[in-house]
Amino acid sequence: MKNVLIVGAGKGGSALLKILYNTDRMKMTAVVDHNPDAAGIIQASEMGIPTGENWRDWIHKDIDIVIEATGNEDVLNDLLETTSRSTVVIPGSVAYIVSELLEEKELLVKRLQLQSENQELILNNIRDGMIVINDQEQVQFVNKSAERITDVAKDHFIGKNIKNVIAGTRLPHVIRSRRREVNQKLVLENGKKVITTRMPIINMEDRLIGAFAVFKDITEVVNLAEENTDLKEIKTMLEAIIQSSDEAISVVDESGTGIMINPAYTRITGLRESDIVGAPATADISEGESMHMKVLKTRRAVRGVRMKVGPGKRDVLVNVAPVIVDGKIKGSVGVLHDVSEIKTLTSELKRARQIIRNLEAKYTFDDIIGASEEMKISLEQAKVGAKTPASILLRGESGTGKELFAHAIHNESDRKHNKFIRVNCAAIAESILESELFGYEEGAFSGAKQGGKKGLFEEANLGSIFLDEIGELSLHMQAKLLRVLQENEIVRVGGTNPITLNVRIITATNVNLEKAIMNKTFREDLYYRLNRLPIYIPSLQERIDDLPDLIRHIINKTNQDYGRNVKSVSEQAFEYLKTYHWPGNVRELENVIGRAMIYMDMNEEVIQKNHIPDLTGTAARKDDRKAVIPAIPDQSLQQAVNNFEKEYIRKAFEKNNYNKTKTAKELQVSIRNLYYKLEKYSMQNFS
Numbered sequence: 001m002k003n004v005l006i007v008g009a010g011k012g013g014s015a016l017l018k019i020l021y022n023t024d025r026m027k028m029t030a031v032v033d034h035n036p037d038a039a040g041i042i043q044a045s046e047m048g049i050p051t052g053e054n055w056r057d058w059i060h061k062d063i064d065i066v067i068e069a070t071g072n073e074d075v076l077n078d079l080l081e082t083t084s085r086s087t088v089v090i091p092g093s094v095a096y097i098v099s100e101l102l103e104e105k106e107l108l109v110k111r112l113q114l115q116s117e118n119q120e121l122i123l124n125n126i127r128d129g130m131i132v133i134n135d136q137e138q139v140q141f142v143n144k145s146a147e148r149i150t151d152v153a154k155d156h157f158i159g160k161n162i163k164n165v166i167a168g169t170r171l172p173h174v175i176r177s178r179r180r181e182v183n184q185k186l187v188l189e190n191g192k193k194v195i196t197t198r199m200p201i202i203n204m205e206d207r208l209i210g211a212f213a214v215f216k217d218i219t220e221v222v223n224l225a226e227e228n229t230d231l232k233e234i235k236t237m238l239e240a241i242i243q244s245s246d247e248a249i250s251v252v253d254e255s256g257t258g259i260m261i262n263p264a265y266t267r268i269t270g271l272r273e274s275d276i277v278g279a280p281a282t283a284d285i286s287e288g289e290s291m292h293m294k295v296l297k298t299r300r301a302v303r304g305v306r307m308k309v310g311p312g313k314r315d316v317l318v319n320v321a322p323v324i325v326d327g328k329i330k331g332s333v334g335v336l337h338d339v340s341e342i343k344t345l346t347s348e349l350k351r352a353r354q355i356i357r358n359l360e361a362k363y364t365f366d367d368i369i370g371a372s373e374e375m376k377i378s379l380e381q382a383k384v385g386a387k388t389p390a391s392i393l394l395r396g397e398s399g400t401g402k403e404l405f406a407h408a409i410h411n412e413s414d415r416k417h418n419k420f421i422r423v424n425c426a427a428i429a430e431s432i433l434e435s436e437l438f439g440y441e442e443g444a445f446s447g448a449k450q451g452g453k454k455g456l457f458e459e460a461n462l463g464s465i466f467l468d469e470i471g472e473l474s475l476h477m478q479a480k481l482l483r484v485l486q487e488n489e490i491v492r493v494g495g496t497n498p499i500t501l502n503v504r505i506i507t508a509t510n511v512n513l514e515k516a517i518m519n520k521t522f523r524e525d526l527y528y529r530l531n532r533l534p535i536y537i538p539s540l541q542e543r544i545d546d547l548p549d550l551i552r553h554i555i556n557k558t559n560q561d562y563g564r565n566v567k568s569v570s571e572q573a574f575e576y577l578k579t580y581h582w583p584g585n586v587r588e589l590e591n592v593i594g595r596a597m598i599y600m601d602m603n604e605e606v607i608q609k610n611h612i613p614d615l616t617g618t619a620a621r622k623d624d625r626k627a628v629i630p631a632i633p634d635q636s637l638q639q640a641v642n643n644f645e646k647e648y649i650r651k652a653f654e655k656n657n658y659n660k661t662k663t664a665k666e667l668q669v670s671i672r673n674l675y676y677k678l679e680k681y682s683m684q685n686f687s
């Protein structure tokens with residue numbers, strides 16, 4: 001510590017004072033000037049430094065340095081002579097400049113400080129993150145956004161090696177390479193996706209002093225973009241579904257203006273996009289108020305409305321639903337379901353089923369239940385007959401199992417891998433029977449298909465044809481059939497070329513053919529041809545011993561068909577069934593057991609007598625006279641008439657022991673008409 005005396009405390013002195021006062025290696029002993037108002041004197045006394053007017057009064061031992069600040073030469077010489085102590089002479093003006101410079105420096109420092117504070121403020125307020133490191137890879141600066149994006153607090157950044165804070169950082173690499181990296185993608189440890197630009201910091205002397213990174217959080221943008229892509233994909237998919245749908249679809253906006261329709265809509269309604277899109281919904285398919293408008297008004301879906309649309313007046317079912325998003329109605333979507341197509345398909349399906357039924361021989365001898373002596377004889381004959389090519393005539397009452405035998409014979413023969421065609425001669429209208437059986441040539445009649453059509457005989461070639469109800473054939477058809485049997489060939493309707501065939505003919509009848517021959521309604525020569533191997537199937541009454549086995553078989557079959565679990569019949573019920581004479585044979589037994597099972601509760605396992613319908617037939621006969629009229633009409637007249645007709649036919653069948661010829665006679669309708677009614681009322685189990 002040096003003791004200093006300042007002499008001459010005018011302008012220069014005061015400046016010196018300012019310079020020296022703050023150093024800790026100097027101590028002001030005193031400040032003197034002959035002018036007590038000199039700036040230095042005033043300042044010194046404000047600072048608590050001793051002051052005086054004559055420097056000589058202050059020269060004493062412990063003063064190390066005397067500084068003459070004024071530049072006054074007399075005082076200086078005097079000083080130099082009087083004191084041996086180190087004396088520094090600084091011209092006042094120099095001290096003044098130094099002091100000014102210092103002040104300026106201070107100001108600059110302050111300004112820089114302010115500037116850096118401002119810069120920090122700005123950097124902290126930008127949305128992009130910013131990290132600055134020095135050439136030692138230590139973090140020097142990090143802004144608020146960087147803290148937010150990285151989820152790392154400033155304290156954990158500053159002074160740390162950047163590699164320890166941000167995994168995968170490439171800032172050290174930028175320091176080494178001195179090359180900037182622009183818009184690079186990086187996924188942070190917290191899952192955020194950022195896009196970052198890294199720059200080396202190089203000063204004017206080309207010295208590398210660090211590097212910085214500026215980065216943006218693009219997580220939201222990327223997610224939005226991904227969501228957008230997802231939405232686009234969903235939209236494309238939905239459009240593809242709508243476009244390819246067979247259901248006609250139309251969409252309107254909240255005001256009822258058409259937005260879109262699909263090709264099926266045009267196909268069904270005949271309306272094109274230009275008729276619908278952009279037009280008010282009043283132009284759509286419905287007569288009266290548009291369904292869309294109704295739905296928009298009520299905000300309620302409309303389902304299953306039947307309409308006829310388009311030039312073809314197609315039957316459609318219409319469903320319209322409102323589109324409601326966040327509680328607001330945005331439009332409505334209508335779907336037309338073409339029922340006429342279903343109708344066509346259903347009838348095609350029915351036809352296909354019929355064909356399949358005709359082509360299949362479903363049953364084998366294993367399906368024929370009968371251990372009684374009478375039945376054993378029939379089965380034996382049939383099995384032997386199956387192995388020969390001879391025509392077989394199956395005889396027996398209605399419902400005895402003639403069709404079952406025909407199937408079994410085919411399946412037992414060496415033709416079993418070829419077709420089995422069943423033709424019910426009574427069920428096919430006489431007018432088309434010939435072309436059905438023998439086919440026709442192109443142009444044979446109006447409506448004939450191009451290229452002609454194969455008949456059922458041709459279909460059955462190498463297989464078997466089963467002609468049921470052969471007694472119902474007209475004499476004209478009998479003559480045609482005889483030719484087939486004699487020549488083994490057929491001629492298509494409208495054709496001349498005979499076609500040779502190899503078909504096994506199985507026929508069946510429950511009418512007395514011998515009587516028909518006498519009445520001249522059946523050709524004798526045909527009878528002999530068909531009757532080469534007659535097989536008589538006994539009635540159920542003739543083989544009543546088979547009743548238990550048949551009941552068991554029928555219960556099992558019905559359980560399977562209707563998902564029931566019936567096990568047996570009670571003894572009392574069995575006795576009741578046994579005493580009945582079964583005019584309708586096995587078919588009637590099937591009907592009776594089936595109806596008994598309907599009357600049983602789901603959990604009942606044994607058929608009791610009270611489940612079995614009255615078998616005396618008297619009740620039915622009594623009922624026949626009065627029509628049952630529902631108290632309150634709840635159906636159309638046509639429905640009521642149909643129901644009555646169905647019930648009436650059923651009762652006539654019961655009365656006539658399920659014999660179709662007798663039933664038709666009693667009802668005074670043709671047997672063909674009876675077949676037609678049976679099909680109409682799904683009563684095929686009677687045939």
Ligand SMILES: Nc1ncnc2c1ncn2[C@@H]1O[C@H](COP(=O)(O)OP(=O)(O)OP(=O)(O)O)[C@@H](O)[C@H]1O
Pocket residue numbers: 367368369370396397398399400401402403404405468509510553586587590686687
């Ligand atoms: N022996 C039997 N074993 C099992 N089921 C039988 C037997 N006989 C007949 N059925 C059944 O009784 C019903 C009537 O048989 P099927 O149609 O073969 O009689 P059908 O003699 O051809 O009658 P229809 O002369 O009226 O044409 C069928 O459901 C058949 O499965």
